[in-house]
Amino acid sequence: MNLLVSVRNFCLIVFSAVFLTACTIQLVPSYDKELVSGLDTANEKALTLFSALGGGSTKSEYSTYKDDYSETVGKLKAMQQRAETRQIPPLAKRLKKIKFVSQLCDAEDDASACVNASPRQIGSAIDVLETMQRTHKDNGLSDDLVTGFETGFTTAIQQALFVERALER
């Protein structure tokens, strides 16, 4: 009788385990505290730079800000590299078979575009800062242009921070 109970219990455990196989899933990368902290730091540096350049800045003043540009862009590139090289859960690759995911995310070309969105968003923020740096160096910046660069940067960095913070679950 005891043997029967043991066999029944064993079968129940096996059945439950099989039933719940693949029951918990991971579709997106794990939360990376250092990445979020690095993005926060870069964002703070960039906002300080935008604030200092408010009202515009001449070409001759570029040298004053050269190091601020380099530090901010360098930090962002390091964070972009960190986000690009992290592990993507294997199950995420299957998402590209879902029509809306492949259409929205160019998943056919890049399966990670919607499950690891921040590298492109950080790339957009870097693009803005590098273009602003070149413009400042070559021609100087008007107040008008600083506004355009700041809005482009803020939009991109806010997206990256939003998705990275959402990974804390």
Place this chain on the structure above:
Amino acid sequence: MNFEEILGSVVAALKEEIGDDLSSIQGFIDSQGRLLAKQTAWIATSRTTGSLKDDDELYEFFVENLKTNTEGFVRSIAMHTIITIEKAWNAVANVLWGAIRTALTGVGIPNSMLPETPPFSA
């Protein structure tokens, strides 16, 4: 196992997991909508009367950047949706595993043989 009780736990777990997500995504959509609209208006004004008036290269850069940021916005929402699906799925799996665990304990299987969370993941 009491079906109503399990269902109630599933619904409560989903409300807890997804409720916060909905309010955070609403704030993000509002903020991004404002920023993208502001940039669109700025590009139009600056091209007509401001710094972009005689600068085709910068004008093209800003238009391309607006396109990239709009795609980034859509991808942020898609990624957030995928995160919400993952959280909802796992919340339900945890509740169901809890119910199975209770039932198995009830028929004499020791707690030590049953992990707190579902034993497998994908």
